[in-house]
Amino acid sequence: MTAAGAVAASGEREDTSCFQCHSAQVQEFAKSVHYDRNISCTDCHGGDPHISGAAVSVSAMSTNFTGAPARINITETCSKCHSEVTGVYKESIHWKELEKGVTIAATCTDCHGVHGILPSTNPNSSANLENVPVLCAGCHENQTKMSAWYYGIKTDRFDTYKKSYHYKALLSGGKGLATCTDCHENHNTRNESDPGSAIYAANLASTCGKSGCHPGNSAVIYGGKVHEGQSVQLLSIDTKALVTYFYIAMILFELVFTLGLVGLDITSKFDIRRRR
Amino acid sequence: MVELKFKRFTLNQRIEHILFFTSFILLAYTGFPLKFPDEWWSRWMIESVGGFDNRTLIHHISGLVMIGVSAYHVIYHILEKPRFDILFHPKDINDFLQQVKYSLGFSSEHPKAGRYTWKQKFEYFGAGFGAVIMGFTGILMWHPFEAMRYFPLGVIQIANLFHTWEAVLASLAIFIGHFYDEHLGKFLNMSWLTGTVSEEEMRHEHPAEYEGIMGSYAPGNPEMNVPEVRSNSSAGSIMIMGFAKLLFTIVFLAISTWMLWISYQVLVEAVNTYIL
Numbered sequence: 001m002t003a004a005g006a007v008a009a010s011g012e013r014e015d016t017s018c019f020q021c022h023s024a025q026v027q028e029f030a031k032s033v034h035y036d037r038n039i040s041c042t043d044c045h046g047g048d049p050h051i052s053g054a055a056v057s058v059s060a061m062s063t064n065f066t067g068a069p070a071r072i073n074i075t076e077t078c079s080k081c082h083s084e085v086t087g088v089y090k091e092s093i094h095w096k097e098l099e100k101g102v103t104i105a106a107t108c109t110d111c112h113g114v115h116g117i118l119p120s121t122n123p124n125s126s127a128n129l130e131n132v133p134v135l136c137a138g139c140h141e142n143q144t145k146m147s148a149w150y151y152g153i154k155t156d157r158f159d160t161y162k163k164s165y166h167y168k169a170l171l172s173g174g175k176g177l178a179t180c181t182d183c184h185e186n187h188n189t190r191n192e193s194d195p196g197s198a199i200y201a202a203n204l205a206s207t208c209g210k211s212g213c214h215p216g217n218s219a220v221i222y223g224g225k226v227h228e229g230q231s232v233q234l235l236s237i238d239t240k241a242l243v244t245y246f247y248i249a250m251i252l253f254e255l256v257f258t259l260g261l262v263g264l265d266i267t268s269k270f271d272i273r274r275r276r
Numbered sequence: 277m278v279e280l281k282f283k284r285f286t287l288n289q290r291i292e293h294i295l296f297f298t299s300f301i302l303l304a305y306t307g308f309p310l311k312f313p314d315e316w317w318s319r320w321m322i323e324s325v326g327g328f329d330n331r332t333l334i335h336h337i338s339g340l341v342m343i344g345v346s347a348y349h350v351i352y353h354i355l356e357k358p359r360f361d362i363l364f365h366p367k368d369i370n371d372f373l374q375q376v377k378y379s380l381g382f383s384s385e386h387p388k389a390g391r392y393t394w395k396q397k398f399e400y401f402g403a404g405f406g407a408v409i410m411g412f413t414g415i416l417m418w419h420p421f422e423a424m425r426y427f428p429l430g431v432i433q434i435a436n437l438f439h440t441w442e443a444v445l446a447s448l449a450i451f452i453g454h455f456y457d458e459h460l461g462k463f464l465n466m467s468w469l470t471g472t473v474s475e476e477e478m479r480h481e482h483p484a485e486y487e488g489i490m491g492s493y494a495p496g497n498p499e500m501n502v503p504e505v506r507s508n509s510s511a512g513s514i515m516i517m518g519f520a521k522l523l524f525t526i527v528f529l530a531i532s533t534w535m536l537w538i539s540y541q542v543l544v545e546a547v548n549t550y551i552l
């Protein structure tokens with residue numbers, strides 16, 4: 001598309017009657033991938049696309065107008081064009097919970113946005129690989145949101161992920177490192193106990209073994225814990241706690257000892273002069 | 277005037293030491309940014325070596341150098357005529373107590389150390405065990421999925437725990453303790469490069485060894501290769517020395533602050549997760 005064409009195209013759409021009354025949505029929409037693909041408000045909302053800006057009228061929202069979809073129906077809006085993805089999504093725990101009435105479970109627009117949807121390769125997209133941890137954390141690290149669903153749900157997922165090499169290296173500028181969706185799938189997100197889940201113990205070998213990650217390591221990870229960490233018992237004591245206690249003591253000792261001696265040495269340098 | 281120079285390190289030892297400390301500094305420099313990826317200095321340090329992949333490469337190569345020089349050191353000493361003056365001795369306890377008394381002003385006598393002071397022995401074995409811990413755990417972490425063929429994931433996670441803690445402990449000991457004792461306290465100590473120390477330092481730091489050598493010392497005795505006799509080198513300008521010491525002190529304080537900050541962080545985190 002030439003620059004002139006782009007201007008003409010956007011001018012045309014900004015002239016739609018929706019703009020006069022919903023400029024906020026239109027402006028957000030103008031940055032989105034859908035706008036770039038010549039999709040207009042009416043593809044999602046219905047209404048009469050032919051009513052021009054000159055004739056500002058609420059009748060723009062008449063012909064086949066569907067309004068804003070309810071949360072449970074958002075998938076219907078998107079599936080018109082993204083039927084495949086929607087089909088996959090409908091296998092996920094997010095959809096199954098949503099269907100059951102857990103309104104906080106994630107739907108398309110929670111992860112992608114509503115009007116300003118960007119391609120996931122765009123670094124500003126909320127579904128961009130680097131932004132995914134923050135995106136998921138928005139719910140999975142949010143105690144009030146999640147415990148409204150059921151008490152005892154794990155809300156430490158981002159915290160535990162933060163301690164992993166994957167996240168540390170990702171933040172430090174490493175490339176190709178696993179984030180939430182690499183292990184939990186973009187759309188087919190499932191429970192750990194679901195045999196179809198990417199994190200079902202028997203499936204971990206293939207999940208971790210994706211090409212570019214840890215290929216050719218079949219079955220070795222079986223039963224490994226990623227978030228909680230694998231506990232190792234030594235004489236029925238948690239070894240990790242043991243190591244931690246040991247090093248807390250060692251470091252406190254080192255600090256007191258080293259700083260103490262340095263302090264003593266510095267002060268004694270003044271003493272020497274007095275003594276002699 | 278003639279100045280006696282006492283042989284402290286063989287060329288072999290000096291090369292070992294230089295390889296060990298350059299690899300140590302590089303390892304710390306490329307390791308800690310990964311441990312604290314959120315900090316401003318982390319990004320800065322990683323950029324300074326040309327990005328994340330270079331960081332990883334440098335960490336791994338320096339790790340191999342450290343493992344290599346440590347293994348070489350052990351093998352060399354097994355093949356060489358065994359020597360025991362580096363081992364701990366009950367006298368070291370007295371020396372330690374004497375040093376504390378002296379520093380506090382309860383005694384006007386310095387402990388009379390032999391070739392190795394009690395503290396140098398601590399540092400030697402600390403560095404030795406540190407290198408063993410870092411080497412073994414580092415190798416496990418290098419190819420975790422290979423390692424998982426032989427060990428459960430939990431063992432690798434414990435290796436990681438040791439690696440992280442020991443890195444802090446070793447760096448505290450080296451960057452604060454060792455730097456103060458051997459370099460700032462004995463400024464300008466170039467024995468790591470020249471291999472010799474001055475008569476004054478021998479008398480002050482290793483009086484027992486000094487007396488032993490001087491007891492059998494006869495100038496011109498061809499059997500005696502220690503001490504070396506050298507003519508007095510022209511003393512460096514006081515201005516330059518003072519400036520160098522000021523510079524070194526500033527660097528020392530900066531690194532110490534950094535180390536104390538790191539220790540504080542890891543202690544707080546460990547206490548929060550394991551004790552509170």
Ligand code: HEM
Binds near residue numbers: 446
């Ligand atoms: C002796 C040989 C050593 C080897 C083979 C080794 C290897 C490794 C490996 C494989 C990692 C995982 C991340 C990566 O791949 O870069 C790592 C992390 C690290 N290393 Fe080393 N290393 C060694 C020594 C040291 C030393 C001497 C220090 C510091 C004084 C150090 C500090 C660190 C730190 C702070 C981390 C990050 C740990 C974390 O994520 O919490 N390493 N090392």
